[in-house]
Structure formats: structure tokens, C-alpha cells
Amino acid sequence: MIEIDIRFAEKVAVACNILALGGHNDLTLGHLSARKPGDNYIYMKPSGMGLDEVTAPDVILLDPDGVQLFGNGKRHQEYPIHTEILKMYPQFNCVIHSHPFYSIIIGAGKEPLRPINHDGVLFVDLPVFNETGALIKTPEQGLEVASCLRGQKAMLMTNHGIVAAGSSIEEATLIALFLEKASRMQVMASLMGEYTWSSPDEVQIKKEQCYSPALMQSFWDYLERRVKRGASTL
Numbered sequence: 084m085i086e087i088d089i090r091f092a093e094k095v096a097v098a099c100n101i102l103a104l105g106g107h108n109d110l111t112l113g114h115l116s117a118r119k120p121g122d123n124y125i126y127m128k129p130s131g132m133g134l135d136e137v138t139a140p141d142v143i144l145l146d147p148d149g150v151q152l153f154g155n156g157k158r159h160q161e162y163p164i165h166t167e168i169l170k171m172y173p174q175f176n177c178v179i180h181s182h183p184f185y186s187i188i189i190g191a192g193k194e195p196l197r198p199i200n201h202d203g204v205l206f207v208d209l210p211v212f213n214e215t216g217a218l219i220k221t222p223e224q225g226l227e228v229a230s231c232l233r234g235q236k237a238m239l240m241t242n243h244g245i246v247a248a249g250s251s252i253e254e255a256t257l258i259a260l261f262l263e264k265a266s267r268m269q270v271m272a273s274l275m276g277e278y279t280w281s282s283p284d285e286v287q288i289k290k291e292q293c294y295s296p297a298l299m300q301s302f303w304d305y306l307e308r309r310v311k312r313g314a315s316t317l
């Protein structure tokens with residue numbers, strides 16, 4: 084009998100709640116999946132509820148092909164995004180797909196995402212999936228999405244949304260937040276007409292200065308405290 088690790092499910096739920104506060108909520112759409120390092124089972128947000136509503140008992144369990152093994156909730160239609168990325172990249176243990184407002188605007192534009200603020204340094208040469216703006220519902224489509232990611236931790240999906248991935252729930256969640264924040268920054272900056280961004284040298288320096296493992300952990304800890312206090316914004 085398969086048992087859910089409720090503490091891991093709790094972390095999945097907290098990540099969903101953080102994503103909701105960070106601009107990733109889109110009604111009941113958007114999802115996060117995660118596996119424990121060295122494990123094959125995939126913990127996933129169920130369909131039919133907003134990212135802000137998810138609690139640990141809601142989390143469902145899938146096998147590596149997406150067959151549901153546990154949980155009362157239903158699987159999201161776009162589960163192949165998760166199963167195919169997790170199969171292709173053993174270095175990733177968490178995948179997020181969502182429809183964040185500003186990132187979709189950037190994905191629909193001609194200008195690539197620029198490193199305007201700190202967050203933007205993580206998304207230079209961001210892959211863009213533009214095979215289709217429709218839902219990814221088959222393993223074949225999921226494979227196309229996974230291939231387009233090229234092992235990077237984030238990707239825009241034109242006229243659809245984004246993918247974020249990481250070695251942990253914490254990392255993927257923060258990457259998704261940073262991507263939407265960098266996109267919002269650029270959308271607002273474009274209202275000025277011309278704007279500047281960091282040079283390649285500065286990008287390298289800022290990646291190390293601003294996103295060390297210790298800082299990433301402190302960002303996550305802060306966000307976890309914030310959602311647990313019932314914050315309504317980040």
C-alpha cells in the first residue's frame with residue numbers, strides 16, 4: 084500500500100499558496116508537482132481548486148507516467164508537462180506550470196526578457212515554447228515541452244503561460260516567483276519607452292551575489308512564514 088508523506092505534501096501545499104500570492108493564481112488553473120529525491124512518485128496539486136486553497140490532504144500522488152495512485156482530487160489535464168520534464172531531467176524534482184499575467188505578456192511580445200532588476204539575471208536567453216498555445220494533454224506534447232526547456236529552470240510558453248523547474252520545491256517555487264516579478268518589471272519599464280538592463284558581466288556577478296543557496300533558503304523561509312501568517316500579498 085502506498086502511503087503519502089504528509090510533511091512533503093504539506094510543503095507542496097505551502098508552495099502552491101506562495102505561488103498564488105506571487106501572481107500565479109488563475110482561477111483553478113496552474114499546478115505544481117514534486118518528487119522526493121531518489122523517489123519515483125509524483126506529488127501534485129489536484130484540479131478544481133485554486134493554488135491559494137491547497138492543503139496537504141488535497142495533494143494527489145501519481146506514478147512516473149501520470150497514473151493516479153492516491154488522493155480524492157482529480158489530476159490536471161496538463162499532467163504530461165510534469166511527467167515528461169521529470170523523466171527527462173533527473174536533476175529536477177519539482178515542476179510548476181502556471182498562467183501568470185505579466186509573464187504571458189512578455190511571452191506574447193517581440194522583446195526578450197531583459198535583466199532589468201536582480202530577478203531578471205536568472206532569465207537571460209530564456210527558452211520559449213511556441214509550438215502551440217493550446218493545452219498540453221498528451222505525453223508526446225509533454226515531451227516537446229520538456230525538450231524545449233533545454234535543461235533550464237524556466238521557460239515561457241507563448242500565449243499560454245510558463246514552466247519553472249528546480250532541484251527542490253523551494254527552488255522551483257522561487258524561480259516561478261522571480262520570473263513573474265522580472266516580467267512585471269519589464270512590462271512596467273516598457274511604458275517609459277527606452278530602459279536599460281545589466282551587462283553580461285553584471286549578470287554573472289549578481290547571480291552569485293543574490294541567489295546563493297543560503298539566500299534562497301532565507302527567501303523560502305520568509306515566504307513560508309508569510310503565508311502561514313495569512314498574508315494576502317507578498
Ligand SMILES: [Zn+2]
Nearest residue numbers: 161180243244
Ligand atoms: Zn496551462
